[in-house]
Amino acid sequence: MTDIATYNFAYLDEQTKRMIRRAILKGIAIPGYQVPFASREMPMPYGWGTGGVQVTASIIGPDDVLKVIDQGADDTTNAVSIRAFFKKVANVAVTTDTATATIIQTRHRIPEHPLTAGQVLVFQVPIPEPLRFLEPRETETRKMHALEEYGLMHVKLYEDIAKHGRIATTYAYPVKVEGRYVMDPSPTPKFDNPKMHRSPALQLFGAGREKRIYAVPPFTEVVSLDFEDHPFEVQTFDQPCALCAAENVYLDEVILDDHGGHMFVCSDTDYCEKRRADGHRGHLAPKADLAPGNMEPAQ
Amino acid sequence: MYVAVKGGEAAIANAHSLLADRRRGDRSVPALRLDQIVEQLALGVDRVMSEGSLYDRELAALAIVQARGDMIEAIFLVRAYRTTLPRFGYSKAIDTSAMRVERRVSATYKDLPGGQLLGPTFDYTHRLLDPELAGGTDVAEPLRRDTEAQAMPRVSAILAREGLIEPDGEMPQDHVPGDITREPLEFPMARDIRLQALSRGDEGFLLALGYSTQRGYARNHPFVGEIRIGEVELELDVPELPFAAPLGAVRVTECQMVNQFKGSAKAPPQFTRGYGLVFGQSERKAMAMALCDRALRAREFGEDVVAAAQDEEFVISHSDNVQATGFVEHLKLPHYVDFQAELDLVRRMRAEYEARESPAKVEEKRQAAE
Numbered sequence: 001m002t003d004i005a006t007y008n009f010a011y012l013d014e015q016t017k018r019m020i021r022r023a024i025l026k027g028i029a030i031p032g033y034q035v036p037f038a039s040r041e042m043p044m045p046y047g048w049g050t051g052g053v054q055v056t057a058s059i060i061g062p063d064d065v066l067k068v069i070d071q072g073a074d075d076t077t078n079a080v081s082i083r084a085f086f087k088k089v090a091n092v093a094v095t096t097d098t099a100t101a102t103i104i105q106t107r108h109r110i111p112e113h114p115l116t117a118g119q120v121l122v123f124q125v126p127i128p129e130p131l132r133f134l135e136p137r138e139t140e141t142r143k144m145h146a147l148e149e150y151g152l153m154h155v156k157l158y159e160d161i162a163k164h165g166r167i168a169t170t171y172a173y174p175v176k177v178e179g180r181y182v183m184d185p186s187p188t189p190k191f192d193n194p195k196m197h198r199s200p201a202l203q204l205f206g207a208g209r210e211k212r213i214y215a216v217p218p219f220t221e222v223v224s225l226d227f228e229d230h231p232f233e234v235q236t237f238d239q240p241c242a243l244c245a246a247e248n249v250y251l252d253e254v255i256l257d258d259h260g261g262h263m264f265v266c267s268d269t270d271y272c273e274k275r276r277a278d279g280h281r282g283h284l285a286p287k288a289d290l291a292p293g294n295m296e297p298a299q
Numbered sequence: 300m301y302v303a304v305k306g307g308e309a310a311i312a313n314a315h316s317l318l319a320d321r322r323r324g325d326r327s328v329p330a331l332r333l334d335q336i337v338e339q340l341a342l343g344v345d346r347v348m349s350e351g352s353l354y355d356r357e358l359a360a361l362a363i364v365q366a367r368g369d370m371i372e373a374i375f376l377v378r379a380y381r382t383t384l385p386r387f388g389y390s391k392a393i394d395t396s397a398m399r400v401e402r403r404v405s406a407t408y409k410d411l412p413g414g415q416l417l418g419p420t421f422d423y424t425h426r427l428l429d430p431e432l433a434g435g436t437d438v439a440e441p442l443r444r445d446t447e448a449q450a451m452p453r454v455s456a457i458l459a460r461e462g463l464i465e466p467d468g469e470m471p472q473d474h475v476p477g478d479i480t481r482e483p484l485e486f487p488m489a490r491d492i493r494l495q496a497l498s499r500g501d502e503g504f505l506l507a508l509g510y511s512t513q514r515g516y517a518r519n520h521p522f523v524g525e526i527r528i529g530e531v532e533l534e535l536d537v538p539e540l541p542f543a544a545p546l547g548a549v550r551v552t553e554c555q556m557v558n559q560f561k562g563s564a565k566a567p568p569q570f571t572r573g574y575g576l577v578f579g580q581s582e583r584k585a586m587a588m589a590l591c592d593r594a595l596r597a598r599e600f601g602e603d604v605v606a607a608a609q610d611e612e613f614v615i616s617h618s619d620n621v622q623a624t625g626f627v628e629h630l631k632l633p634h635y636v637d638f639q640a641e642l643d644l645v646r647r648m649r650a651e652y653e654a655r656e657s658p659a660k661v662e663e664k665r666q667a668a669e
Contacts, residue, residue, distance in 0.1 A: 007383060036483035041378040046625030048632065071636045078632050080307035108636045126626070137612055139486050164648060170640035189640040209622045211483040235643055253639055267636055 010057040010090040016040055020058035020213070024204060027215035032177030033145070034128050039211040049082055050208030052105050052124035059120060059204075060086065060103060065093045067101035072109035072250065072267035079107070096270045108171075110192040112249045112271040115201035117218060123186040125207040128214065130174045130184040150182050153225065161230055170235070176223045177216060185222075191234045191250045196222040241266045242284035244275035322367050336360035345550075345579025346370060350620065351377030352480070352499045353384075354549050354578055371501075375621045382480070389476065391534045391543055395553045395576075396453050398529040402580075405454050406523040407557060413451030418528060419580075454525040455555050455572060464557065464570040486612045490596070493615060497591055498577055500618030502584045508608040509590030517606035519593050520559035521573065528552045528580050552577050556589035563601040571600065 008014065016038075023037035042050040060066065066086050070079035074096040082105060083094050095101050098113040105122040115121060131141045134152045144150070153174060160168045167173075173190035177183045185193060186205060196203060196216060203216040216222060226232035240247045242263040249271065251264040263284050266272035276285065323330065337344055337356045340363065347359040351374045359377060366372035402418025405411055458464040470476075470491070477492040479499075484492070497505065512519055530550050534543035554575035562568035573593025575585035594608040607613055617623060 011383070013383065013385065036485065038480070038482050041375075041382040041621065043379045045375065045628060046622045047627075047629030048625060050625075071633050075307045076633050077307045077311060080311060084308070084311075107632075108634070126629070137486075138616075139612065165651070166648075168644060168648075170644045171637040187634075187637050189636055191640070209626055235640060250636070251639070252635055253642065267639075 007089055009062075010060050010086070011043070012040065012054065012057045017058040020054055023213040024055065024058065024215060027204070027213050028202070028217050030181075031216055031220050032175075032181030032183040032214060034207075034212040034214045036211055037213050039208045042208065044081070044085070046209035047126060048078060049105070049107060049124040051206030051210075051213070052107070052122045052208075053082060053085070053206070054208055055122045055204050055206035055213065056086065056103055056105050057090070059122075060090055060092060062090070062092065064102045065095050065100055067095050067098060067104045067270075068106075069104065069109060069111070069268075069270075070107040071252075072111070073269040075269065096273075098268075098270055108187055108189075109250070109267060110188060110195045112246075112266070112268040113274075114195075115199055117200040119201040121199075121201050121203045123188075123203065123205045125184065125186045125205045125212070126209075127172075128184055128205065128207040128210050128212040130172075130182050145181060148180070150176075153182060157225060157227070161227070167226070167230065167232075173232075174225050176221075176225060178221050179223075182225070183214065183216075183222075189235060189250060190224065190232075193222070193224045193232070194234065198222070237264060239264055240282065241272060241275075242282040244272045244280045244285070245282040246272065246275055246280070322365070331364055333357055333360040333364070336363055342580060343368075343370065345577075345581055346502060346584070347373045347377055349578040349581060349584065350374045350499050350501065351381065353377050353381040371620050371624050375624070378621050386481070388535055388537075389478075390546060391536060393531040393533065393549075393551070395527065395531055395551070396451070396456065398451070398527055398531050398551075398553075399548075400448060400451055400527050400529040402529070403451055403525065403527040404523070405525045407454060407525075408457075411454065411457065413449045420582075451527070453527075453555065454557070458524070458557070458570060462569075465566075465572060484615065486615075487598070488611065488615065490592075493595060493611065494574065494576070494588075494592060496615045496618060497575075497588045500588070500591075500615075501620035501623065502581070502587070504618050504620070504623075505587040505591050506583060508594070508614060509587035511606065512590050512594050512608045517594050517597070517602075517609045519571075519573070519590070521590060521593065522557045522559075523586065524555040524557035524572070526552065526554045526582055526585065528582070550579055552579065552581050552585040554582070554585035554589040556586070556593055558593050560600065565599075565601040571596070 010017075012020070020037060023035045027033065027035045039051065040054060042053055044050060044053065056066070066083065067074065068079045068083040070076040073079065086092055087094055098104065098111040101119065103120045103122060104111065105124065107124040110121065129138070129141050131144055131153060134156055135141050135144065144152070157167050157169070160166065169190065171189045172184055172187040173193055175183050175185055175193060175196065185196060198219050198221065199216070200218050202218055205214045207213070224232040235250070237251050241249060241251060243265050246266055250267045252267045254263050254265055256262055337360045343363060344356050344359045347362055347370065348354050348356065351359065351362070353359070358380065359373070362373035362376040363370075365376060400413070400416060402420060403413065403416045405415065455464060455467070459466060477489060477495065479492055479495045484496070528550070530548040532548050533546040535546050537544050556573035556575070558571045558573060560566070560569055560571040571593065573589035573591070573596070575588030575592065577584050577588065591608055591614060594606070595611050595614060597604050597609040602609070604610060
């Protein structure tokens, strides 16, 4: 039984990759449309990024440079685990540097550093259907998309305003893609929604458990749903990053003690490290700082 | 002073080496061998093969050891392996009437051709813990039949002669059987696809749903027409050969549930059927599957869909334990980015709420804070 553990480049067999690439191409051809695909069992659990991993495995080549983030950070355990997986099964170069990565697999964030043409951002998606929490049945939601019947979503957003005075959706905020499909941007904070709009990078979304792939091709219109009198707004923070003094970035709240002490730091660890290396100092930054994480060589 | 946390890689490696240690346990106790598991925990092995959708006892035993006896984890290991295997083709449909039967019981007839054959069953054992097993005492050889077994026609075939039960049914000539491991699920689905999903569905989930039909949530008046357990031959049509190539035998459990049906606008009064088939020996699973299959045929018979067990999208979307456990357990992954977004919203709404409730109090608080 020692000969059983031989795997193809990037784990998936070529037939499966071809099937997934076809789904990706269809997704690119119909921006925002959820393409059903025959998702495989992966060696990590469903719900832990199997959709993103299958997309990445299908598009990655030996010359690619891969970055994996979770919550914006390169060093969260699941990001470490997925990066290690591709180092092992595809032997590709990995990096934490947003600019040098050719493929960035992400969970819950879009990097702060603007993406460029030629880069691919792969999102891990838990529930791809933006209408799911309004209508649990797939048979119904597919019909609603086909008929462009999105009234229910607008009613939900309107009810939010009527009840709470504002749209009470802070992440997985629905967007309309190229004026046609309403799409779930995955559970990224709505702060990141504007980054999707006319992004020069290709954005691919993989939902393994739900067996759906969708895509936003480069330079595509991605508009967050809103009302004329209640325009879409992103989160703002009262203070800059405590480590690198960055403003207009998404911050994590770090609890410092059990007396309510806390600080706000960049959620994008690579961005924060780069800024500190460039000499930016926040009001709580330590004197001697970490060197930025750079390219790790391939095995 | 806060410094961004590093060291995920080392932490993961250390956690996994601790897992390996705990898996092995006390080194003075001999390590389990796979053949011990295959032979002595055979029903656990069967469940892993069945829900892992891979008929290989040795790999199932390996998965059980690797998973420290966690069945769903073992099933997951097997699934993640099977999905990498090449697909050579599809075997011919198995013929369960030609099964080499080890157990066969029918609850609808006192006696029937081929007879009732209890086989290796827990039924009628008294559930008294047996201290002798702890000592590993010798077990006597069982009785073996010395004659060829009689032919055992399926009970459904016996009932069919009177025309009182719906026939086996036939797929249209051009119907290509579906494959849930190669195509995404779509609703509504054909029965072949549904049965595949049920056969690898979680035993506990199907058991609970089947039970719910007995308690009145879509009651379907079931009788066990027949349960049979034994080995069936597998054959593959190979284009180069003039005959079907035998591949070997697999052990399966088949349950034919017979359900009373008063007739509807679509069908005459007759007995209808629910069908269960799983790898290995698992009557509970096969019976639960048959109950669910019959409940899920509600639309076909023009019955009202009023209960969870009849709702195809509900049942099939949630029956896979590998999917279910992954998504439930993913909640332990970090979600602090989204939580931060919610925290911000709740704080703002809370501030507005308090300002509305008592502006004076808020002002008081603010002054106190300053």
